[in-house]
Structure formats: C-alpha cells, structure tokens
Amino acid sequence: MSSQPSGSLFLFDRKVVPHLRKDGHNWRKKKDGKTVKECHERLKVGGVDVLKCYYAHGEGNENFQRRVYWMLEE
Incomplete structure (x- = not known):
C-alpha cells in the first residue's frame, strides 16, 4: 500500500x-x-470468544501499527 x-x-x-x-x-x-x-x-462476551485481533508494530516507528480484527461467528 502507498x-x-x-x-x-x-x-x-x-x-x-x-x-x-x-x-x-x-x-x-x-x-x-x-x-x-x-x-x-x-474478546469474550458471556464467556464466548467473539472477536480476534492480531497487531504488530513498525520496525522503524513504534507508532506505526497494523491491527487486524475479525468476528469469529456470523
């Protein structure tokens, strides 16, 4: 990405x-x-996993981050 x-x-x-x-x-x-x-x-709601998140920090800039979220069920 640019x-x-x-x-x-x-x-x-x-x-x-x-x-x-x-x-x-x-x-x-x-x-x-x-x-x-x-x-x-x-993230759990009522003891059930509903959301996952993966995140990483940039090598040269601590403030640059990639965060990926997704719902576990429809």
Whole structure:
C-alpha cells in the first residue's frame, strides 16, 4: 500500500486478501530475526470468544501499527 494518512482504516474480506501479512512493510521481528512479532488478543462476551485481533508494530516507528480484527461467528 502507498503512504496513507494517519488513522487510515481499510476493510477487506479475508478471502480476497489471504496473505495479509505480506503487505510490504517492515514489522518488528522476534529474537530469531525472521518472524514478525505479533500480539494476539481475543474478546469474550458471556464467556464466548467473539472477536480476534492480531497487531504488530513498525520496525522503524513504534507508532506505526497494523491491527487486524475479525468476528469469529456470523
């Protein structure tokens, strides 16, 4: 993706963008130097998982983040 204004939000169908991690940006890596350091979170409502979130921070800019959310059930 080209440079976008701060706070930009993009909505994609997971089937249309199957390789969302290959977006061309430099993300902070784990200690092995190869794997992107992602955090995985989930939101539960009434004890049931309803939302997943993966997020990663940019390598050169801590404020640059990629966050991916998806609903677990229709």
